[in-house]
Amino acid sequence: MVVTGTTRRVDKHRAILDAALDVFARQGYADTNLDEVAEVAGVAKPTIYNHFGDKAGLFAAVVETSSQDANARVADVIAATSTNPEDLRAELETLARSLVHCLQGGAGSATMRLQLVEGARFPELISRVRDGNRDRTLDLLAGKLAQLAATGHLRLRDPGRAARQLMALVSDEPLVNSGFGARPVDPAVVDRAVTEGVDTFLAAFAPEPAPES
Amino acid sequence: MVVTGTTRRVDKHRAILDAALDVFARQGYADTNLDEVAEVAGVAKPTIYNHFGDKAGLFAAVVETSSQDANARVADVIAATSTNPEDLRAELETLARSLVHCLQGGAGSATMRLQLVEGARFPELISRVRDGNRDRTLDLLAGKLAQLAATGHLRLRDPGRAARQLMALVSDEPLVNSGFGARPVDPAVVDRAVTEGVDTFLAAFAPEPAPES
Amino acid sequence: MVVTGTTRRVDKHRAILDAALDVFARQGYADTNLDEVAEVAGVAKPTIYNHFGDKAGLFAAVVETSSQDANARVADVIAATSTNPEDLRAELETLARSLVHCLQGGAGSATMRLQLVEGARFPELISRVRDGNRDRTLDLLAGKLAQLAATGHLRLRDPGRAARQLMALVSDEPLVNSGFGARPVDPAVVDRAVTEGVDTFLAAFAPEPAPES
Amino acid sequence: MVVTGTTRRVDKHRAILDAALDVFARQGYADTNLDEVAEVAGVAKPTIYNHFGDKAGLFAAVVETSSQDANARVADVIAATSTNPEDLRAELETLARSLVHCLQGGAGSATMRLQLVEGARFPELISRVRDGNRDRTLDLLAGKLAQLAATGHLRLRDPGRAARQLMALVSDEPLVNSGFGARPVDPAVVDRAVTEGVDTFLAAFAPEPAPES
DNA sequence: AATGAATGAGTTTTCATTCAT
DNA sequence: CATGAATGAAAACTCATTCAT
Numbered sequence: 001m002v003v004t005g006t007t008r009r010v011d012k013h014r015a016i017l018d019a020a021l022d023v024f025a026r027q028g029y030a031d032t033n034l035d036e037v038a039e040v041a042g043v044a045k046p047t048i049y050n051h052f053g054d055k056a057g058l059f060a061a062v063v064e065t066s067s068q069d070a071n072a073r074v075a076d077v078i079a080a081t082s083t084n085p086e087d088l089r090a091e092l093e094t095l096a097r098s099l100v101h102c103l104q105g106g107a108g109s110a111t112m113r114l115q116l117v118e119g120a121r122f123p124e125l126i127s128r129v130r131d132g133n134r135d136r137t138l139d140l141l142a143g144k145l146a147q148l149a150a151t152g153h154l155r156l157r158d159p160g161r162a163a164r165q166l167m168a169l170v171s172d173e174p175l176v177n178s179g180f181g182a183r184p185v186d187p188a189v190v191d192r193a194v195t196e197g198v199d200t201f202l203a204a205f206a207p208e209p210a211p212e213s
Numbered sequence: 214m215v216v217t218g219t220t221r222r223v224d225k226h227r228a229i230l231d232a233a234l235d236v237f238a239r240q241g242y243a244d245t246n247l248d249e250v251a252e253v254a255g256v257a258k259p260t261i262y263n264h265f266g267d268k269a270g271l272f273a274a275v276v277e278t279s280s281q282d283a284n285a286r287v288a289d290v291i292a293a294t295s296t297n298p299e300d301l302r303a304e305l306e307t308l309a310r311s312l313v314h315c316l317q318g319g320a321g322s323a324t325m326r327l328q329l330v331e332g333a334r335f336p337e338l339i340s341r342v343r344d345g346n347r348d349r350t351l352d353l354l355a356g357k358l359a360q361l362a363a364t365g366h367l368r369l370r371d372p373g374r375a376a377r378q379l380m381a382l383v384s385d386e387p388l389v390n391s392g393f394g395a396r397p398v399d400p401a402v403v404d405r406a407v408t409e410g411v412d413t414f415l416a417a418f419a420p421e422p423a424p425e426s
Numbered sequence: 427m428v429v430t431g432t433t434r435r436v437d438k439h440r441a442i443l444d445a446a447l448d449v450f451a452r453q454g455y456a457d458t459n460l461d462e463v464a465e466v467a468g469v470a471k472p473t474i475y476n477h478f479g480d481k482a483g484l485f486a487a488v489v490e491t492s493s494q495d496a497n498a499r500v501a502d503v504i505a506a507t508s509t510n511p512e513d514l515r516a517e518l519e520t521l522a523r524s525l526v527h528c529l530q531g532g533a534g535s536a537t538m539r540l541q542l543v544e545g546a547r548f549p550e551l552i553s554r555v556r557d558g559n560r561d562r563t564l565d566l567l568a569g570k571l572a573q574l575a576a577t578g579h580l581r582l583r584d585p586g587r588a589a590r591q592l593m594a595l596v597s598d599e600p601l602v603n604s605g606f607g608a609r610p611v612d613p614a615v616v617d618r619a620v621t622e623g624v625d626t627f628l629a630a631f632a633p634e635p636a637p638e639s
Numbered sequence: 640m641v642v643t644g645t646t647r648r649v650d651k652h653r654a655i656l657d658a659a660l661d662v663f664a665r666q667g668y669a670d671t672n673l674d675e676v677a678e679v680a681g682v683a684k685p686t687i688y689n690h691f692g693d694k695a696g697l698f699a700a701v702v703e704t705s706s707q708d709a710n711a712r713v714a715d716v717i718a719a720t721s722t723n724p725e726d727l728r729a730e731l732e733t734l735a736r737s738l739v740h741c742l743q744g745g746a747g748s749a750t751m752r753l754q755l756v757e758g759a760r761f762p763e764l765i766s767r768v769r770d771g772n773r774d775r776t777l778d779l780l781a782g783k784l785a786q787l788a789a790t791g792h793l794r795l796r797d798p799g800r801a802a803r804q805l806m807a808l809v810s811d812e813p814l815v816n817s818g819f820g821a822r823p824v825d826p827a828v829v830d831r832a833v834t835e836g837v838d839t840f841l842a843a844f845a846p847e848p849a850p851e852s
Numbered sequence: 853a854a855t856g857a858a859t860g861a862g863t864t865t866t867c868a869t870t871c872a873t
Numbered sequence: 874c875a876t877g878a879a880t881g882a883a884a885a886c887t888c889a890t891t892c893a894t
Contacts, residue, residue, distance in 0.1 A: 009853075026333065030243030033888060044855045046891080055889065117330045119395035120241065127392065134389065165413050168385035173377055176347065179340065180393070182332035196374050197381075204416035222878070246863060257880040259866080268864070435857065452759065456669030459884055470859040472887080481885070543756045545821035546665070553818065560815065591839050594811035599803055602773065605766065606819070608758035622800050623807075629843035651875090672867060683876045685870080694868065858892075864885090871879075 013051055015041040020062045025110030025181075029059055029118050059118070060125055066111040067129045071136060073102045078140045083147040088154075088206075089198060095144075096170040096194045099137075104174055104185050113181030138163045155207040162205055169197030226264055228254040233275045238323030238394075242272055242331050272331070273338055279324040280342045284349065286315045291353045296360040301367075301419070302411060308357075309383040309407045312350075317387055317398050326394030351376045368420040375418055382410030439477055441467040446488045451536030451607070455485055455544050485544070486551055492537040493555045497562065499528045504566040509573040514580075514632070515624060521570075522596040522620045525563075530600050530611050539607030564589045581633040588631055595623030652690055654680040659701045664749030664820075668698055668757050698757070699764055705750040706768045710775065712741045717779045722786040727793075727845075728837060734783075735809040735833045738776075743813055743824050752820035777802045794846040801844055808836030 019041035023032050034055060038045040052058040077098040085091035102108050119126045142163040148154045156162045173193040178185040232254035236245050247268060251258040265271040290311040298304035315321050332339045355376040361367045369375045386406040391398040445467035449458050460481060464471040478484035503524040511517035528534050545552045568589040574580045582588045599619040604611040658680035662671050673694060677684040691697040716737040724730035741747050758765045781802040787793045795801045812832040817824040 012854090028241070028243060028330075028333070030241065031334075034890090035888080045889090046856090047854055049890070050853065113333075116393045117241075119392040120239065120326075121244070123392075123395065126395075130392075161409050164386055165382055165409065168381045168410075169378055172381035172385045179332040179336070179343075180329045182336065182339075196378065200378050200413075200417045203418075204413045225879085247865090248863080258864095259881085260879055262865070263878070263880095438858085454667070454669065454756070454759065456667060457760070460886090461884080471885090472860085473858055475886070476857070476859095539759075542819045543667075545818040546667070546752075547670075549818075549821065552821075556818075587835050590812055591808055591835070594807045594836075595804055598807035598811045605758040605762070605769075606755045608762065608765075622804065626804050626839075626843045630839045631842075673869090674867080684868090685877090686875055688869070689874065855894080856892100857894100859888105859890085861888095861890105863887080866884085867880105867882095869880085869882105871877105873876085873878105 012041070012043050012047060016043060016048055016051060016058070017062055017065055020058055021066050021107065021110055021114070024059060024062060025113050029055075029121055034058075056122070059122070063111075063114055063118075063122075063125060063129055066107060066114070067133055070102060070108050070111045071133045073108075074099065074133075074137050075140060077102060078137070078144055081144055083144065084151050085153070088148070089202060092166075092198045092201070093194055096166070096198055097190065099167070100171055100174050100185075100190055100194065103171060104178055104181070104190075109178065109181045109184075116180055138167070141166065152207065154205050156205050162201075165204075166197070166201050169201055170194050173197075225254070225256050225260060229256060229261055229264060229271070230275055230278055233271050234279050234320065234323055234327070237272060237275060238326050242268075242334060247271075269335070272327075272335070276324075276327055276331075276335075276338060276342055279320060279327070280346055283315060283321050283324045284346045286321075287312065287346075287350050288353060290315060291350070291357055294357055296357065297364050298366070301361070302415060305379075305411045305414065306407055309379070309411055310403065312380070313384055313387055313403055313407065316384060317391055317394070317403075322391065322394045322397075329393055351380065354379065365420065367418050369418050375414075378417075379410070379414050382414055383407050386410075438467070438469050438473060442469060442474055442477060442484070443488055443491055446484050447492050447533065447536050447540070450485060450488060451539045455481075455547060460484075482548070485540075485548070489537075489540055489544075489548075489551060489555055492533060493541070493559055496528060496534050496537045497559045499534075500525060500559075500563050501566060503528060504563070504570055507570055509570065510577050511579070514574070515628060518592075518624045518627065519620055522592070522624055523616065525593070526597055526600050526616055526620065529597060530604055530607070530616075535604065535607045535610075542606055564593065567592065578633065580631050582631050588627075591630075592623070592627050595627055596620050599623075651680070651682050651686060655682060655687055655690060655697070656701055656704055659697055660705050660746070660749055660753075663698060663701060664752050668694075668760060673697075695761070698761070702750075702753055702757075702761075702764060702768055705746060705753070706772055709741060709747050709750045710772045712747075713738065713772075713776050714779060716741060717776070717783055720783055722783065723790050724792070727787070728841060731805075731837045731840065732833050735805070735837055736829065738806070739810055739813050739829055739833065742810060743817055743820070743829075748817065748820045748823075755819055777806065780805065791846065793844050795844050801840075804843075805836070805840050808840055809833050812836075 020037050023037050081095045115126050115130045142159040145162045146159040149156050170193050174185050174190050177189040233250050236250050294308045328339050328343045355372040358375050359372040362369050383406050387398045387403050390402040446463050449463050507521045541552050541556045568585040571588050572585040575582050596619050600611045600616050603615040659676050662676050720734045754765050754769045781798040784801050785798040788795050813824050813829050816828040
């Protein structure tokens with residue numbers, strides 16, 4: 001009994017966040033009206049105000065929450081990568097594919113689109129969230145690559161640079177192909193970007209001369 | 214003098230387009246009100262409607278025009294690249310820097326931001342313009358790289374892939390750093406991306422083992 | 427007190443309808459701006475949109491409501507007419523005067539003017555409402571006249587025709603005189619139309635040769 | 640050569656009037672925009688201002704002109720009626736049918752609709768034109784009926800009343816059926832109204848007891 | 853805490869009218 | 874005189890936000 005009230009409240013809180021992420025990502029901040037969010041969430045409009053203060057507060061909460069989720073998934077993916085793999089190429093391809101999927105698939109796409117589209121409207125919020133997430137991701141990735149270098153699987157002097165370039169090689173093309181999150185990505189484009197990206201990465205950073213393109 | 218009637222109209226047309234590019238890029242489509250565009254352009258609001266029909270028509274005209282401009286600049290830059298350079302690394306760095314500048318600097322940044330932010334609102338328009346431009350750019354770049362391969366400066370089997378990866382290596386980081394066009398790019402980031410990007414590109418595609426990273 | 431919430435809403439609904447009938451009838455649909463309706467009704471403009479969707483929806487509601495009112499009054503008037511009167515002429519004059527009053531006086535005039543002026547703008551709505559009402563009125567009137575014929579007070583073979591012609595005789599002149607609802611009717615014109623209309627009606631349909639004109 | 644300028648001007652004047660009658664009648668004053676009138680007339684918008692001053696002036700000119708035309712046609716019809724006909728019923732039916740046609744057919748309908756719909760907007764103009772026309776028509780008709788009484792074809796003491804009632808009997812139903820000019824009239828309705836209207840008129844005003852209805 | 857209802861402020865669009873040629 | 878272009882004023886409609894229950 002006692003927790004029911006709390007549970008309900010938490011449920012509504014979460015329902016509003018989910019609905020808002022969906023609607024904001026599809027229509028952008030300015031074109032989102034809270035009536036629609038309220039309807040999708042199944043609550044009355046004033047309830048949104050009770051929970052989040054105003055429209056900007058709701059948006060901030062959505063961005064923070066969804067970014068944390070995405071970041072956690074990315075960290076998991078990187079952590080799951082072996083530092084001493086049998087097949088380096090396969091290991092990197094798996095890693096890259098997972099990263100691209102975190103950033104472009106499902107909620108990841110919505111999260112990214114939000115950050116991207118509303119960067120000019122909420123500069124501090126978005127800068128903080130995005131740069132923070134990106135920095136953490138690149139740090140983790142650089143760490144992993146440094147370990148691979150330590151174990152002799154890679155030959156690199158600047159793990160940060162290698163991390164940035166690996167990300168660029170495998171994620172740039174899918175990003176553009178998705179219309180920067182506006183459309184679903186073509187899986188074939190992801191495949192090609194991952195395969196060719198890792199290939200070039202290895203050509204540049206593998207200890208032995210890798211096969212040419 | 215004699216053509217003043219025509220001149221005046223053309224002037225206003227151009228003034229509206231310039232003002233609209235500025236305001237749209239800064240505030241996004243939904244947050245732009247035509248009162249502000251009219252004021253910046255120095256015309257009355259109905260004049261905008263006379264020239265462009267409605268807000269969406271104005272936006273479309275802005276995107277088309279500014280994209281054509283950007284595309285022309287990019288084509289010039291690529292065309293100006295030597296296919297038999299003394300110093301390949303320097304030549305590629307110059308090319309890359311110019312490309313990044315076309316895409317991220319000044320009007321280029323505004324153009325890109327428009328396309329990127331409003332992709333979901335005007336899918337056909339943006340797809341047509343952006344994909345068209347990107348494809349043309351990559352074709353031109355691939356052609357240039359193929360020539361460099363033919364003259365023995367590069368070793369590559371798939372010029373299209375090389376073009377996409379060169380673009381990714383040098384432009385991804387500045388793009389992110391600019392908040393996808395929301396902030397001015399840090400020139401140091403551009404420098405680093407260009408230098409390191411070309412370096413890795415050469416490591417992967419130069420005939421002789423390129424210098425390590 | 428307990429039902430204040432409901433009451434308030436109903437009050438505003440009614441207030442808007444009343445105000446709108448007034449303003450629409452005076453100025454016509456196109457010249458009516460909802461700011462004025464809102465002011466007359468004592469509500470904010472969006473409240474009108476909350477209740478009626480848009481301007482056309484408000485108009486439709488006004489027409490439906492006011493027509494139902496008018497129709498009910500007309501039905502009452504006809505029902506109140508005796509089928510076995512002592513003085514047939516007096517009875518018919520009373521009936522006719524009441525009918526004309528229903529159609530031309532006060533809210534009746536506004537209702538009629540609306541239907542008449544906006545017939546081209548809302549063809550289905552107006553056709554439905556007006557033809558329906560007119561048909562029902564003529565049916566009721568024809569029924570009453572048929573009863574008067576059955577009791578020997580009138581001599582007629584086609585009660586529908588008699589009803590139409592009675593209406594024409596007593597209402598045409600006041601209608602024109604009011605500028606089709608634009609001005610208040612001159613009571614003297616109503617008097618004359620009723621007296622002379624009933625007189626001619628009786629000359630044509632009374633069993634015994636009625637007094638000459 | 641010399642008259643060409645004048646001729647052209649007259650042509651344009653007339654073309655504007657014709658176009659304006661058409662558009663005003665279809666859409667009403669408030670919903671008519673002069674761009675459309677200009678396009679239909681094949682002239683530039685300022686030309687309308689040169690000829691008629693402003694929108695209201697154009698409307699007044701249209702009403703005056705078209706009313707004069709309609710009035711002239713009505714006068715012709717009444718004048719063409721014999722005062723000593725072989726078949727009185729047939730003669731009256733012909734007269735009535737022609738009158739209804741003048742008022743409801745083609746330009747007559749447009750003229751009437753204008754007067755009716757815009758009565759509240761231009762009270763003096765419309766009152767003057769309509770009442771004037773109606774009075775003249777009723778005077779002419781009353782004169783004709785008085786002559787028929789003088790020749791023993793009718794038995795009436797008040798020719799004005801007889802004229803008003805004849806008009807009411809034959810024109811009321813078609814008027815309503817046309818939606819007061821908004822739709823084309825059903826010819827069957829005209830036929831019935833004329834036949835039955837004249838029948839009742841004769842029942843009331845013929846010297847010998849006319850056949851009952 | 854949650855909600856139905858109400859509202860103030862703002863935006864797109866239209867159109868009668870006027871310049872300048 | 875006729876016209877292409879420009880404009881000031883207004884009106885429909887929307888939406889974030891707040892009351893009152």
